[in-house]
Amino acid sequence: MNVFRYDEVMSGLEDHAGDIVRKSRMGLGVSEADVVEVTGLSQKALEQFESEGSVQEEIQWEPLCERLQLHPEKFKSILDGWTPRPLQGESMPQIRQIATDDGGMEVNAYLVWDPDSREAALFDTGWNPDPIKKCIQQEGLTLKNLFITHQHHDHIAAMTPLRKLYPSMQLQAQGHGVPPKNQVSEGQMFSLGTLKIHARMTPGHASDGVTYVINGLSGDFPRAAIVGDAIFAGSMGGATAHFELAKTKIRKVILSLDQPTLICPGHGPLTTLKEEQSHNPFF
Template identity: 35%
Template sequence: MIPLEDNYTDVIGKAQRGLNLSDSLLAEKAKVSVEQLRKVKEGEPIDEILEKIAPVLGLGKKALLDLAKGLYYPQDRGIIPGLFHFNTRWEDMTVNSYLVWDTTTKEAAVFDTGGNCTEMLDAIKVHGLHVKYIFLTHTHADHIAELGRLKRAVGAPAYCCELEMISGTEPFSPGKEFQLSHLSIRSFLTNGHSPGGVSYYITGGEHKFVIVGDSIFAGSMGGGNYSYSDALKNNKEKILTLPDDTIICPGHGPLTTVGEEKIHNPFFAFS
């Protein structure tokens, strides 16, 4: 079981940094003491304080409290036809990469490389898959660490958003659609965590997938390093408007769904 990428203190920190709120200003706006805020941020989940700071940070109260109490983890979906999820080590963390394929023709696409692509290459060989595309969600080091090795091994071109180009990749404009046998892959810009972050919505198979990189996680989202407001807007308007049963494949942490994140993600759940 892959742990959640973020705990409730991470969520508070990301929102606080995104809104450029110091501890003293956040405490003042929430009408709590700096000492009370410090305790919460150090891992003491005090309900009364969390309820006060949540609206100031633009976070859903119940979702934040549930996360703080360890009450949220997305449903385990077991084996999903046409999808392999790889979780590999990169320095002091783990990172996800994915292999999606048409189960009838075995034509496949890779999404990011993770910190080590050995397991992915083994799966390609064992299942007799033919990789047609390599897609990058963004170009942070943990997501592209094995790009050279992967390209050499599978002989497929690598595609990257034109807003975030790196050597050895082919540029494309977000909105471009790709065909993978019976599967359709639609790209759309979900920047905010990075300048050219892209998500890929895959339909035509037994399940709908969206490969999102670090745009959104189960119970959290990637930090708005490039633009916090754009990150929030893109997640709300482009990812969470997809059908509820769409499986979200994030860059870190476990798989989730659009429906689950609309209810349980503190950044987006306000009921």
């Protein structure tokens, strides 16, 4: 029986190991008492682990993974401090990750452009339009499209000021309140200069979840998937009510893409398809 004492909070990832345990436990409907029984943790220690990602007691992590349907070696890699390899700008010269914070939650937006036409698309807005406007000006871009991965507030908070700044920008989204002419459908393709953007439905974390797969990029990654909160580096978005649906969509839509693919999550660091296949314990 492998036992691990985990007393350092993870850094660099959106979710620590305790978050992963909590999301899987709640998604599967497993009680805290069941986890206490298989891990040997006290109730207090489990609550601390799920909340803070740290615990002073020993964890029997193999039976924990079996009970929560987590891949044991991949979960151990999270416990051991894995983070995705940092990516340099030359690896993805047509993509900018723009992180904004409301004072408590950081969220990512992504600006993607065609190098010849300088046409650009924005994926989600984050909290603040200013860094988006600055990047558009610095790169000499024309903002053509705004694609929304899902309508949770942190992902669309800056939509109104951005639509005032760029009134010709075309909105594409899914779900309640989106006008029919702006609704995206499964497999719908959009052109951005020489780039091709395909909309793929990934409900689970959100009922209106969309992943946008971009083909034709230069650099190390000819393909990128803007995934919203469907999947994070080493984890996935919370999907208590639709856990199995969320996992199924991630497997079929995201993890089945060809290599190499850059994965651009709504929170946390950039990652790659290869790294998620090797380290994400949910799969």
